[in-house]
Amino acid sequence: MIHSPYIRKPASVQSVMLTVLLALLPGITAYVMQVAAVVVVNLLIATVTALAAEALILALRRRQIAPALSDLSAVVTAWLVVLCFPPILPWWVTVLGVLIAIVAVKHLYGGLGQNPFNPAMVAYCAMIVAFPSLMSQWPPAGQLDFQTQLDLVLGGARQLDAITGATALDAMRTGLRTSGASVESVLQQDGAFGAVGGRGWEWLALGYVAGGLFMLARRIITWHMPVAFIATLAVVSGIFWLAEPARFAPPLFHLASGGAMLAAFFIVTDPVSGATTPRGKLIFAAGIAVIAYLIRVFGAFPEGIAFAVLLMNLCVPLIDMKTQPAVFGHRGSRP
Helix, strand or coil: CCCCCCCCCCCCHHHHHHHHHHHHHHHHHHHHHHCCCCHHHHHHHHHHHHHHHHHHHHHHCCCCCHHHHHCCHHHHHHHHHHHHCCCCCCHHHHHHHHHHHHHHHHHCCCCCCCCCCCHHHHHHHHHHHHCCCHHHCECCCCCCCHHHHHHHHHCCCCCHHHHCECCHHHHHHHHHCCCCCCHHHHHHHCCCECCCCECCHHHHHHHHHHHHHHHHHCCCCCCHHHHHHHHHHHHHHHHHHHHCCCCCCCHHHHHHCCCHHHHHHHHCCCCCCCCCCHHHHHHHHHHHHHHHHHHHHHCCCCCCHHHHHHHHHHHHHHHHHHCECCCCCCCCCEC
């Protein structure tokens, strides 16, 4: 039987997750080349931990193990946890973060497709609250050789002041709190900055954009959330920048720094914990961008995307309820 061209084979969970993993490769490649090659070791540790935890919890729940492991969803969660964490963390912090994401966030709510919160973002928030010093250790781009990075991950001595540096967001935030400082003076004095964002981290942003475009082309994600997130972050930061350019960084800095592009294409687009209607997706992603910017500039942390995602996860039921499209044949929206 020959199917019409408009009839497509439904995508399996495994094919979707495999596409997401492939889409992450450009960003991971840039990570290895520009910042810390040890991220590959972290990915291996996280993957093994995620699969072991998934198998154990499924065995305890008396569910089939092989189908769940082969759908690659645990691997995607593990990789996102690693890419959100500093790359030179001790291995046990990565293991603990993955266990929180897989066991506490995913399986305690019923498993794949049931979790109301983004697992990677819960893991990040839990770890930064529990271990704020370790979670603030970001290495300067290209300053640590692989052996030093590996020693730090596997438990070597940690001389904090010698091995870590401020991220671009942290350097900007701290610099602007100095009396008489301006965005221009901070950019000129601190070595954490590149052409438009964090030095070396700009390439990661481009890698995540490339991966995101790949997922859009494969129809794994829709345009709504990435466009809403990027546009809102640009507009909000642009308003503050135009009002007081000496005090607030320009929009391109916020887009190219921190985890903005990773969030735009791989975090806010989580199909389980995010909004599901077209208008709801726009509201959900825009809300994350607004909250993340406010936390970055006025809050206690230099990066606020994880907290913003969790706050908007709480709003998803209401957003979905208020943005349901009209039923065919009826006027207006429901309810």
